Amino acid sequence: MTLERSHEYLLSLLKELVKLPAETEWVEFKHNNAPEGTCEYISALANAAALIGKQSAYEDRVRACYQHCCLKYVNREPMNNTSLRERLNIEEGNSAIASRVIKQTVESGLIRLYDPNANRKAYRYVPFWA
Incomplete structure (x- = not known):
């Protein structure tokens, strides 16, 4: 099962989350001084508390991982x-x-x-746009 989301969808989701007045069980606000500015404000939490009021555990965990x-x-x-386990x-x-x-x-893209040639134990991941 793949979860394909367009760039526009992801931007609208980010804008929606930034508008939240406070942190929730599933959103934690962050401030990041990285010059790229990407993901400056938000980091989703996809543990058990993240499922409160959300429609799909699958989508929550995929979003949190991204x-x-x-x-x-x-x-x-x-x-x-x-790092994801932690x-x-x-x-x-x-x-x-x-x-x-x-x-x-x-699979969702x-x-x-x-590095696709790395040893499985050394796998590291980057966002699709990197």
């Missing part, structure tokens, strides 16, 4: 299975959950491998 990847990219840090509070023994979320986000 936004986490954006934040890592603008901070010049790699996004990988470990972000989503997934226990180390459940790394397959993070792998599945990353796979779904790659929102993130891609930084």
Whole structure:
């Protein structure tokens, strides 16, 4: 199952989230001084609390993975299975959950491998636009 979203959809979603008056269980505001300015304000949380009032856990986790990847990219840090597990509070023994979320986000076209020739253990991901 792929989740294809247009550039326009993603921009409208970002604008909608920026308009929120306060943080929620599923949105955490961030300020980032990266020159790129991408993902300057928002980082979605896709843990159990993120599902409150949301229609789909799948979409929430894919969106959270994409936004986490954006934040890592603008901070010049790699996004990988470990960083996503830490972000989503997934226990180390459940790394397959993070792998599945990353796979779904790659399939949706929102993130891609930084180096397709890298060893699987060294996989790092960047946003589709990077």
